[in-house]
Amino acid sequence: xxxxxxxxxxxxxxxxxxxxxxxxxxxxxxxxxxxxxxxxxxxxxxxxxxxxxxxxxxxxxxxxxxxxxxxxxxxxxxxxxxxxxxxxxxxxxxxxxxxxxxxxxxxxxxxxxxxxxxxxxxxxxxxxxxxxxxxxxxxxxxxxxxxxxxxxxxxxxxxxxxxxxxxxxxxxxxxxxxxxxxxxxxxxxxxxxxxxxxxxxxxxxxxxxxxxxxxxxxxx
Amino acid sequence: xxxxxxxxxxxxxxxxxxxxxxxxxxxxxxxxxxxxxxxxxxxxxxxxxxxxxxxxxxxxxxxxxxxxxxxxxxxxxxxxxxxxxxxxxxxxxxxxxxxxxxxxxxxxxxxxxxxxxxxxxxxxxxxxxxxxxxxxxxxxxxxxxxxxxxxxxxxxxxxxxxxxxxxxxxxxxxxxxxxxxxxxxxxxxxxxxxxxxxxxxxxxxxxxxxxxxxxxxxxxxxxxxxxxxxxxxxxxxxxxxxxxxxxxxxxxxxxxxxxxxxxxxxxxxxxxxxxxxxxxxxxxxxxxxxxxxxxxxxxxxxxxxxxxxxxxxxxxxxxxxxxxxxxxxxxxxxxxxxxxxxxxxxxxxxxxxxxxxxxxxxxxxxxxxxxxxxxxxxxxxxxxxxxxxxxxxxxxxxxxxxxxxxxxxxxxxxxxxxxx
Numbered sequence: 001x002x003x004x005x006x007x008x009x010x011x012x013x014x015x016x017x018x019x020x021x022x023x024x025x026x027x028x029x030x031x032x033x034x035x036x037x038x039x040x041x042x043x044x045x046x047x048x049x050x051x052x053x054x055x056x057x058x059x060x061x062x063x064x065x066x067x068x069x070x071x072x073x074x075x076x077x078x079x080x081x082x083x084x085x086x087x088x089x090x091x092x093x094x095x096x097x098x099x100x101x102x103x104x105x106x107x108x109x110x111x112x113x114x115x116x117x118x119x120x121x122x123x124x125x126x127x128x129x130x131x132x133x134x135x136x137x138x139x140x141x142x143x144x145x146x147x148x149x150x151x152x153x154x155x156x157x158x159x160x161x162x163x164x165x166x167x168x169x170x171x172x173x174x175x176x177x178x179x180x181x182x183x184x185x186x187x188x189x190x191x192x193x194x195x196x197x198x199x200x201x202x203x204x205x206x207x208x209x210x211x212x213x214x215x216x217x218x219x220x
Numbered sequence: 221x222x223x224x225x226x227x228x229x230x231x232x233x234x235x236x237x238x239x240x241x242x243x244x245x246x247x248x249x250x251x252x253x254x255x256x257x258x259x260x261x262x263x264x265x266x267x268x269x270x271x272x273x274x275x276x277x278x279x280x281x282x283x284x285x286x287x288x289x290x291x292x293x294x295x296x297x298x299x300x301x302x303x304x305x306x307x308x309x310x311x312x313x314x315x316x317x318x319x320x321x322x323x324x325x326x327x328x329x330x331x332x333x334x335x336x337x338x339x340x341x342x343x344x345x346x347x348x349x350x351x352x353x354x355x356x357x358x359x360x361x362x363x364x365x366x367x368x369x370x371x372x373x374x375x376x377x378x379x380x381x382x383x384x385x386x387x388x389x390x391x392x393x394x395x396x397x398x399x400x401x402x403x404x405x406x407x408x409x410x411x412x413x414x415x416x417x418x419x420x421x422x423x424x425x426x427x428x429x430x431x432x433x434x435x436x437x438x439x440x441x442x443x444x445x446x447x448x449x450x451x452x453x454x455x456x457x458x459x460x461x462x463x464x465x466x467x468x469x470x471x472x473x474x475x476x477x478x479x480x481x482x483x484x485x486x487x488x489x490x491x492x493x494x495x496x497x498x499x500x501x502x503x504x505x506x507x508x509x510x511x512x513x514x515x516x517x518x519x520x521x522x523x524x525x526x527x528x529x530x531x532x533x534x535x536x537x538x539x540x541x542x543x544x545x546x547x548x549x550x551x552x553x554x555x556x557x558x559x560x561x562x563x564x565x566x567x568x569x570x571x572x573x574x575x576x577x578x579x580x581x582x583x584x585x586x587x588x589x590x591x592x593x594x595x596x597x598x599x600x601x602x603x604x605x606x607x608x609x610x611x612x613x614x615x616x617x618x619x620x621x622x623x624x625x626x627x628x629x630x631x632x633x634x635x636x637x638x639x640x
Contacts, residue, residue, distance in 0.1 A: 041637065045633040045636075048546070050545075050546065050632045050633040050636070051633045070550075070551060071550055074545065074548055074549065074550040074551070075548065075550075077545075077546060077547070077548050078547060078548015078549075079548065081546075083546050083547075085636070089539070089543045089546075089636070091540050091543060091544075092233060092540070093229040093230055093232065093233035094229060098221065098229075101221050102221060102226075102544075102547065103547045103548070104221075105221040105226075106544065106547045106548035106549040106550075106553070107547075107548045115221070151547075155548075
């Protein structure tokens with residue numbers, strides 16, 4: 001499902017990201033684990049095409065993305081990748097329903113006539129049937145992250161990239177959100193790559209990838 | 221969930237600053253709109269009445285003063301013309317269809333008393349839009365048939381509270397006089413109201429009409445007085461007129477006959493529509509140009525406010541734009557959404573500005589109607605206004621390009637990582 005081969009990316013003066021090999025099978029749930037600055041978020045950005053490789057090869061869902069144009073990458077992200085961020089990253093002017101529909105707006109995966117019904121179904125799935133028309137600033141942090149999970153599944157994505165998904169939540173909410181994330185990804189047979197600095201959280205996923213050493217000081 | 225909706229949602233999300241930006245555009249558009257519509261409506265009104273007569277004949281002097289004084293009753297007469305000029309015009313069958321003498325000099329309650337003949341009140345002409353204009357149509361009563369019978373314009377009647385059968389005393393000149401000078405009033409020869417005109421929305425509503433013999437009689441014949449309008453020559457009032465309004469057989473004869481009168485008589489002939497056109501071109505157009513210049517300067521300032529407003533907004537929501545990119549939005553869609561925001565602000569600014577400008581024109585129109593009898597009808601949309609608005613829209617869109625370009629070139633990974 002996801003494969004990185006000898007991927008190199010210069011991050012700035014004296015810092016370089018290098019990953020010799022990474023591999024995730026379809027349906028797998030993998031934690032990219034490591035302390036801050038070790039390169040786990042860079043790896044996530046490379047897999048999603050938000051950062052370009054200097055050299056190497058990345059294949060996602062059978063598609064080599066390192067050679068894609070900007071337009072192709074936009075389309076690729078919209079159709080195949082779902083994001084769950086630490087700070088939820090919902091768009092403030094829009095309701096929960098609209099935030100989920102917005103993801104469908106930027107992809108051709110779901111026909112327009114189904115946007116509303118699918119967004120409603122997803123929000124009901126994450127337990128927010130009573131919050132469809134609420135704006136993010138009126139919702140609790142747990143509810144906002146639930147909307148983000150629903151949004152990440154809006155286009156029937158095959159791969160969810162979760163960047164510290166529980167980092168802004170209290171322990172109770174963190175536990176619930178993590179359980180929900182694993183549950184929906186299992187149900188939908190979605191591959192999940194989760195970035196975390198929390199070893200205990202990483203161990204809740206069946207497979208871990210140790211990111212320590214991905215970023216090195218000096219030219220390599 | 222179109223880009224239009226997305227752009228609108230972001231504008232709505234920051235209502236206060238959006239309203240301020242729209243207001244700045246509206247102010248500039250309002251200024252432009254009011255200048256254009258006021259100028260256009262004024263010219264239209266003047267042109268309508270300017271078409272009423274092919275020529276105005278009067279004493280030599282200022283053509284503009286002659287026309288403003290005798291056609292629009294906005295200025296004092298420039299002097300007097302011997303009566304035989306009028307009589308000669310009446311005899312000239314080759315050119316003259318009709319001629320109406322105008323005797324000015326007296327007022328009542330600030331409204332001019334116009335001595336003329338019954339023919340003027342029957343005068344009608346084809347307006348600029350092809351309709352037949354009859355500003356002297358009677359609303360009630362009858363036309364004057366004897367000396368000291370008066371037909372009162374609608375505004376004058378309303379303002380002065382004159383009704384049929386009521387008597388009033390005229391006053392020399394057009395300014396209030398002291399008690400000591402009241403002896404010069406024609407208190408012993410009152411006018412009686414016999415008719416009131418329908419409202420026509422023209423300067424004719426603001427005058428009082430009587431037989432010219434009343435004017436002659438009041439100023440000398442049988443009264444022994446000799447006085448004149450401001451700056452007028454001393455002439456025998458019973459053998460002179462202030463001006464003559466002339467209708468020719470054809471408008472095509474205007475310039476030929478104007479030239480003939482100017483070359484072969486002591487009087488001055490002018491084509492009123494030409495005089496008014498020159499007046500607008502020489503006097504009002506530079507003012508219009510200046511006001512338009514100010515308007516466009518404000519447009520530039522408004523464009524800057526659009527640019528700054530959008531730019532700051534883009535800076536504040538770089539993360540939102542990055543999220544959209546992560547969700548699959550293309551750079552072009554992000555660019556388009558920001559340009560649409562500029563479009564919304566500019567379009568709403570133009571719409572509000574147009575309403576504002578025409579509201580100002582409407583209020584100024586009330587004053588013009590009150591003071592000068594010029595009824596103007598705002599809330600139109602001329603081709604000149606459309607061109608000006610298109611320019612404003614273009615400037616607004618150009619102002620949106622820099623912020624849109626900033627959004628287009630955003631570093632998605634960096635902006636997503638920026639946990640502000």
